[in-house]
Amino acid sequence: LRLLLLALLLQNAVALIEFYQSKLYDEYDFTKDVIIDNIFCDPGCRIYASVPASSVEIAKKLIVQADHQNETSLYDISTMTDGIQKGYFEVERGNQLVTIVNGNDEGVTAPIAVWVLRSDTSDIGCNPGAIGACTMILEAAQLNTAPSQIDKVTVMSALPFYIKTTTEGPMMTISKLAGFDVLQSVDDNCASVFEEIIDGDAFADVQAIVNSPLISFYFNNIDFLDTKVAISASLGNDKTLDFSRLSFASSPGFNGCDGKNRFRSSHYDDKSVFKYSKYNRQYDVDITSVLNTDAQHPVTIEDSTNDKTYPLSGSAADGTDSQSLQIANTGEIEISWTRKEHNPDQSFLIRLTPSNEQILGPDPTTTTTT
Incomplete structure (x- = not known):
């Protein structure tokens, strides 16, 4: 008691x-x-x-x-x-x-x-008529933007949500689980969800279940002036994702910023589950991580295709917080984690980069009768 x-x-x-x-x-x-x-x-x-x-x-x-x-x-x-x-x-x-x-x-x-x-935050506001000067703040619920030139964007929600980006052309992508003000800030020292320059790669876009109230992207519209980005989002955290885009999974309320508290919500569960599956497809998946978990409460990555399980745990205190893993020829992955009881400080971020798509058969077809 x-x-x-x-x-x-x-x-x-x-x-x-x-x-x-x-x-x-x-x-x-x-x-x-x-x-x-x-x-x-x-x-x-x-x-x-x-x-x-x-x-x-x-x-x-x-x-x-x-x-x-x-x-x-x-x-x-x-x-x-x-x-x-x-x-x-x-x-x-x-x-x-x-x-x-x-x-x-x-x-x-x-x-x-x-x-x-x-109000004096750098790059605040949106002026589509100016080169590389558009910063947008959007609500996740029922979000569906038309392709447009965006430099920075923050998507906000008090509840977990699914997000997907679709780019038209090469793009630089930096993403963090906080507001746009931390994207290039040296003062906040927040871990990047992604930090990549894309030049037409099939896996340039992002899809994820966001378990935090803020996610921000920097697309560098100055250097990639002709590229347009569309963003869609919807509430919920039970969607099965595929391997068609870059992705990540994180613990509830994670922001990855040094010395910062996690966001709390009575809606968050102690157990987190993220599922990835693609019918008749297999991929090589590179995984990197930011870990603050113990061996009794690891992040578990289950590769159902190859019947393998990978428990990941570590912390910055002993230099094991950053770990990587390569999974070959998989069509189904599940990431799960249960927070240690009464220990809000434990957390994780898992990044997934798919490549080498292998088509094993035709997509399923549906028929209708009249």
Whole structure:
């Protein structure tokens, strides 16, 4: 009982995720009123919110109060749009008193993500008419953009989601599980999900289940001016992926940034499962990792095609956090991991790069009768 009470206290402690130019709040931060420090928003701030349907009534009573500005709820902010982009509540320059007040009985909260971004952040905003100057912030739910020239993009969701990119032409791809402000930041030191230059490779695009509230991409639209990118996303984490694109799997709330807390959500499960399968196809898959797990709680990679299982564990403390693996001629992989009880610090990132597609037979056909 004492361990359970301690775990609950730790879970409900404020664990704000602070980046150099932004802050990320989860539902447990709002068990009490949140005060955004008076220096951070002095140049102005943009407050973005992602609120699932199940959290709407709670979010309506989470109220943003900025000195000398009209108050608004996190729910109202989450419904704001700017074309296809997410809208935001703008904290005016020089406003040094910003508070998010929880008006729910007994400080009740629900899954929600709130991202506060300084208005003087480099590359903020989108100007499609300028070369390489388009930075977009999008909501994952029912996302489907037309191909366009994009330099940087952040996709946001309080719930896990599936994402896919489709590029038209060569492209540089850097991706991290945080806001676009960390993509080229030396101050935040966040692990890259991908960091590659693509020149027409069949596996240039990305597909993944994102188990974190933010994912950002840098496509370098300056050097690859003629390349266009389309992005689609949908909520859910039970989709089986194929091997047609670069991919990754990560622990719930992972951001890979040195010294940063993980994002927490009552929606996250302790067990994570990612499945990859392609009918009548086999691939060689290169796997790299960022590990903070012990041998009793490894990340397990199961190659069903070749009936092999690979347990991966390690940590930066003993220099075993970065491990690699090559799996040949596989058509089905499952990645699974169970978080160690009461240890929120354990985490993992697995990157998958497929190559050498082998076609074993025709695709299945369907027939209809009238």
